[in-house]
Amino acid sequence: MSKILIVAETLSGELHPTTAKAVACAQAIGGDIHVAVFGSGDQGPAQAAAEIEGVTEVLYVQHDENNAARAATLAPQVVALAAEGYSHLLAANTTTGKDLMPRVAALLGVPQVTDIMAVHGPRDFDRPIYAGNAITRVQAPGDFVLVGTVRTASFGAAGGGNSAAVSDKAVDAELPSHTRLVEQKTGGGDRPDLQTASRVVSGGRALGSSENFDIIFKLADALGAGAGASRAAVDAGYVPNDMQVGQTGKIIAPDLYIACGISGAIQHLAGIKDAGTIVAINNDENAPIFEIADLGLVGDLFEVVPQLTEKLG
Amino acid sequence: MKVLVPIKRAVDYNVRVRVKNDGSGVELNGVKMSVNPFDEIANEEALRLKEKGVVTEVVVATIGVAKAEDQLRSELARGADRAIHVVADQDIQPLQAARILKKLVEDEGIDLVLMGKQAIDDDANQTGQMLATLLGWPQATFASKVEIEGQTARVDREIDAGIETLEVDLPAVITADLRLNEPRFIKLPDIMKAKRKPLDKRELGDFDIDVPTLEVTETRPPSGREPGRMVKDVDELIATLKDKGLV
Numbered sequence: 267m268s269k270i271l272i273v274a275e276t277l278s279g280e281l282h283p284t285t286a287k288a289v290a291c292a293q294a295i296g297g298d299i300h301v302a303v304f305g306s307g308d309q310g311p312a313q314a315a316a317e318i319e320g321v322t323e324v325l326y327v328q329h330d331e332n333n334a335a336r337a338a339t340l341a342p343q344v345v346a347l348a349a350e351g352y353s354h355l356l357a358a359n360t361t362t363g364k365d366l367m368p369r370v371a372a373l374l375g376v377p378q379v380t381d382i383m384a385v386h387g388p389r390d391f392d393r394p395i396y397a398g399n400a401i402t403r404v405q406a407p408g409d410f411v412l413v414g415t416v417r418t419a420s421f422g423a424a425g426g427g428n429s430a431a432v433s434d435k436a437v438d439a440e441l442p443s444h445t446r447l448v449e450q451k452t453g454g455g456d457r458p459d460l461q462t463a464s465r466v467v468s469g470g471r472a473l474g475s476s477e478n479f480d481i482i483f484k485l486a487d488a489l490g491a492g493a494g495a496s497r498a499a500v501d502a503g504y505v506p507n508d509m510q511v512g513q514t515g516k517i518i519a520p521d522l523y524i525a526c527g528i529s530g531a532i533q534h535l536a537g538i539k540d541a542g543t544i545v546a547i548n549n550d551e552n553a554p555i556f557e558i559a560d561l562g563l564v565g566d567l568f569e570v571v572p573q574l575t576e577k578l579g
Numbered sequence: 580m581k582v583l584v585p586i587k588r589a590v591d592y593n594v595r596v597r598v599k600n601d602g603s604g605v606e607l608n609g610v611k612m613s614v615n616p617f618d619e620i621a622n623e624e625a626l627r628l629k630e631k632g633v634v635t636e637v638v639v640a641t642i643g644v645a646k647a648e649d650q651l652r653s654e655l656a657r658g659a660d661r662a663i664h665v666v667a668d669q670d671i672q673p674l675q676a677a678r679i680l681k682k683l684v685e686d687e688g689i690d691l692v693l694m695g696k697q698a699i700d701d702d703a704n705q706t707g708q709m710l711a712t713l714l715g716w717p718q719a720t721f722a723s724k725v726e727i728e729g730q731t732a733r734v735d736r737e738i739d740a741g742i743e744t745l746e747v748d749l750p751a752v753i754t755a756d757l758r759l760n761e762p763r764f765i766k767l768p769d770i771m772k773a774k775r776k777p778l779d780k781r782e783l784g785d786f787d788i789d790v791p792t793l794e795v796t797e798t799r800p801p802s803g804r805e806p807g808r809m810v811k812d813v814d815e816l817i818a819t820l821k822d823k824g825l826v
């Protein structure tokens with residue numbers, strides 16, 4: 267039977283919702299599911315992890331360094347835990363997971379399965395390549411520890427209501443001092459997190475300025491939605507990078523995605539392929555976004571979007 | 580300071596890839612190949628550091644088929660000083676690439692590796708982190724700003740929550756995100772000049788890449804979406820969304 271360790275992610279002292287998605291992937295693999303939470307004192311996130319359905323044990327690893335731990339300091343700690351007979355080490359494929367897990371894999375001398383999107387067996391997965399324009403099935407022959415990251419858009423979050431045991435865990439690992447966190451500037455705000463929001467409204471280059479982006483935020487707020495953007499809108503400085511949706515931004519799977527003034531480049535589509543319903547608003551009837559949209563509306567977003575907001579508000 | 584810029588030959592980002600009918604992979608025959616866009620950005624950053632006087636030499640390297648020489652030449656034309664080509668006909672997985680690159684770093688006495696955060700073919704996003712680990716070096720991934728001061732690099736990283744600033748001691752591996760810079764265009768005379776820049780060939784057999792690997796058993800197209808439809812106005816859109824229970 268598999269024994270799976272999930273590396274939890276925390277943000278501003280709270281358990282990140284993507285951790286429950288990694289647990290869902292572990293449930294598909296099947297086996298004993300443990301979650302490792304790294305912190306420097308506050309056990310809150312560990313308690314939150316214990317509530318996730320399917321988790322049998324939470325390991326709380328305390329270390330002064332873990333307040334602002336980066337991949338280089340976390341990886342040796344994960345590897346120290348891995349020695350306890352784990353068959354799988356998983357994390358969500360967020361920027362944190364992407365930064366950390368290859369470091370873990372390299373310390374163990376094993377390959378990594380990035381972006382697991384479906385589970386065929388304990389060592390047999392589907393993952394996307396070419397921005398999701400092809401799917402490969404990969405197997406891990408042998409019995410080395412399986413290190414992987416979980417595509418959050420492919421798994422619904424595991425439920426709550428559990429009360430797994432939380433145990434303190436001391437790890438014996440030498441932590442390097444060559445990496446220092448200077449600061450984090452997080453946009454955050456009150457809108458739902460893109461990676462877990464059930465509705466998302468995004469704007470593209472067509473918005474033309476950060477002031478104009480207000481109409482996107484207003485529609486998002488009317489719908490209780492997260493707000494996203496194309497790369498072009500981020501590059502132009504209309505909105506911050508954490509709003510970028512796509513191959514190199516966030517890969518999301520909301521029930522409803524509304525793309526406003528976004529042309530539909532393959533790199534953008536890579537981020538929204540698993541959305542339930544895609545709505546496209548674009549004034550060019552030939553825009554490629556209409557090829558994958560479930561509902562398309564040809565029109566000027568500066569008229570259409572405020573109308574939508576008003577009628578839905 | 581000597582910089583290594585690993586670059587990968589990959590299907591051009593504008594190409595819509597097609598999966599081969601027998602499920603053995605994607606069609607590469609007759610498809611336009613380019614330098615992985617993130618690697619162009621990494622090389623551009625190395626060149627800017629050289630222009631600032633921080634860096635003395637920029638070495639580009641690739642592990643790949645004979646034709647990957649074209650991609651090395653184009654990065655030489657962009658301005659790199661010399662190139663190393665580890666000729667490999669087989670697919671090289673990230674951990675193997677990292678082991679090869681580690682040896683190049685050691686052989687060449689490299690102080691800084693600037694590379695792409697991900698290759699847009701395998702989308703693995705692993706090699707830089709693995710290389711840093713094998714070397715025992717720090718890493719700063721997904722960089723959108725790099726400043727070198729003495730023996731440290733101060734790097735802005737694009738993370739899901741926003742921007743994070745890290746300070747890492749050199750030597751280090753830094754992986755480039757899209758907004759790090761906009762690579763310069765390659766000019767025709769530079770292409771001519773690049774033909775005379777040194778390009779060393781190395782054999783795959785010189786490297787130990789005996790590590791566990793993953794096996795790709797099948798490649799298939801993604802499941803398509805149901806064809807959608809157009810609505811005529813906002814009212815119809817709202818009515819349809821209400822029908823579906825989405826608003």
Ligand SMILES: Cc1cc2nc3c(=O)[nH]c(=O)nc-3n(C[C@H](O)[C@H](O)[C@H](O)COP(=O)(O)OP(=O)(O)OC[C@H]3O[C@@H](n4cnc5c(N)ncnc54)[C@H](O)[C@@H]3O)c2cc1C
Nearest residue numbers: 470471472496497498512513514515527528529534549567
């Ligand atoms: C390696 C790589 C990775 C990338 N990763 C990403 C990524 O993660 N995410 C991403 O989004 N892109 C990514 N890109 C960029 C991508 O290729 C496109 O350039 C980008 O998505 C275009 O953004 P856009 O649709 O906002 O702009 P455009 O392509 O310029 O489209 C603007 C659209 O707005 C429409 N429009 C204009 N005015 C109006 C109006 N008044 N009302 C309604 N519609 C209007 C136009 O018809 C047009 O379709 C990547 C590119 C590369 C090379």
Ligand SMILES: Nc1ncnc2c1ncn2[C@@H]1O[C@H](COP(=O)(O)O)[C@@H](O)[C@H]1O
Nearest residue numbers: 585586642694695697698703704705706
């Ligand atoms: N075969 C290769 N040759 C040279 N560099 C590579 C190769 N494979 C990967 N890289 C480098 O590693 C980065 C990340 O690749 P990947 O981990 O495959 O997504 C790329 O952007 C390149 O800089």
